[in-house]
Amino acid sequence: MIVISREAESVEKTIQGEADFVFQEQRLGTADAVRSARESVEENCELVLVIYGDMPLLRKQTLVQLVAKQKHNSGPLTIATIHLEDSHGFGRIVRKDGEIKEVVEEAQATPRQKEIRELNVGAYCIASQWLWSALERIPVSPKGEYYLTELVGLASREGFPVEAIQIADPQEAIGINNRVHLAEAEAILRKRINDNWMLEGVTIVDPERTYIEADVQIGRDTVILPNTHLKGQTIIGEICEIGPDTIITSTKIGNSCKVLSSVLDYAVLEDRVSMGPYCHLRKGAHLAKGVHLGNFGEVKDSLLGEETKMGHFSYIGDATIGKNVNIGAGTITCNFDGRSKHPTEIGDDVFIGSDTMLVAPIKIGKRARTGAGSVVTRDVPEDTVVVGVPARHLRKVKKEETESREK
Numbered sequence: 001m002i003v004i005s006r007e008a009e010s011v012e013k014t015i016q017g018e019a020d021f022v023f024q025e026q027r028l029g030t031a032d033a034v035r036s037a038r039e040s041v042e043e044n045c046e047l048v049l050v051i052y053g054d055m056p057l058l059r060k061q062t063l064v065q066l067v068a069k070q071k072h073n074s075g076p077l078t079i080a081t082i083h084l085e086d087s088h089g090f091g092r093i094v095r096k097d098g099e100i101k102e103v104v105e106e107a108q109a110t111p112r113q114k115e116i117r118e119l120n121v122g123a124y125c126i127a128s129q130w131l132w133s134a135l136e137r138i139p140v141s142p143k144g145e146y147y148l149t150e151l152v153g154l155a156s157r158e159g160f161p162v163e164a165i166q167i168a169d170p171q172e173a174i175g176i177n178n179r180v181h182l183a184e185a186e187a188i189l190r191k192r193i194n195d196n197w198m199l200e201g202v203t204i205v206d207p208e209r210t211y212i213e214a215d216v217q218i219g220r221d222t223v224i225l226p227n228t229h230l231k232g233q234t235i236i237g238e239i240c241e242i243g244p245d246t247i248i249t250s251t252k253i254g255n256s257c258k259v260l261s262s263v264l265d266y267a268v269l270e271d272r273v274s275m276g277p278y279c280h281l282r283k284g285a286h287l288a289k290g291v292h293l294g295n296f297g298e299v300k301d302s303l304l305g306e307e308t309k310m311g312h313f314s315y316i317g318d319a320t321i322g323k324n325v326n327i328g329a330g331t332i333t334c335n336f337d338g339r340s341k342h343p344t345e346i347g348d349d350v351f352i353g354s355d356t357m358l359v360a361p362i363k364i365g366k367r368a369r370t371g372a373g374s375v376v377t378r379d380v381p382e383d384t385v386v387v388g389v390p391a392r393h394l395r396k397v398k399k400e401e402t403e404s405r406e407k
Helices: 008-014 030-036 060-071 128-135 150-157 179-199 399-406
Strands: 002-004 021-023 047-051 077-083 092-096 099-104 118-127 162-166 210-212 228-231 247-249 263-265 298-300 315-317 319-321 332-334 344-346 357-359 362-364 384-387 392-396
Touching (some): 047 060, 047 128, 060 077, 099 150, 118 128, 118 150, 315 319
Parallel strands (some): 002 021, 077 162, 247 263, 298 315, 319 344, 332 357, 344 362
Antiparallel strands (some): 077 118, 092 099, 092 118
């Protein structure tokens, strides 16, 4: 559950479907933000975990440790702390005889308190039954806000022990207050992700110039070359070579594929597909086993059958193409008439000559052939050769031509 206020719509749009949202009517501090979520928390919830939204580097295992510590705490509250020489603006943990007594915000800290190096990270696990009533007893700060950190002093004054876990990795405590901090956090997250994949058997040639989002999946023995961006729900199989200079978004790639300097968006590649450089697969492109795309090829909303080869500088859109088809360089499916998109169908074992224009809607029968530079405006029967502008029937395909294509 995420409590939002300023720029609420943009936050919801960014992470829509991944969390529930609660709106904080007035920005009256962190305690007020938690209070805003009360009605949305399940009644039988025993513990409430609270973290600040500007701390993306906290690890899951840290939060699990925090919850586990509170489950064994006789008091109502456990917090996360860290020891740092640079306070980063965090509140100080004030102890007496080893026990936590309060958290003092840096703005209100005395010179002596500012010398304290145990800092409040901003992660809390709180007993639900105590939390909601305690929030009503928090005093207003000099700034006119209600600080969640006041819960620590409140619990201590009521005679309850406040427990803490200590975070060893200072990177986990980095908060984001400006774009410099954002870049630092992104670099740390990127390194975590890349290190994980390398330990899982993926070769990343230059980790500092490789960008892999959290939901991406990669098979063993795949090689990722520099300046590659893997985004969204992308899934890559084993023994592939991806990059350099490649951007892949929510695309499924099979085993033993090679993608060189290309852009892939919401596409599917089966096993042994090779492409590039400078290809573009748009949404709905599906390349079956063994397909090859030459440089500057573009495919959109189309299926290319097994072992089909598409030459450079070609565009295929809204097409269904059979197996073992040769698509010569410069071929274009003319699928848009200014108002609507129209389909192209090409059968198995067809040879499309270079610079052929296929004016959709159109069907090319099995084993048919088009001459270089043809403009095909009518359906072509099986085993037929067409040439010219507009293309006309020339002859039937000879037996030796078919045998040559099979080889």
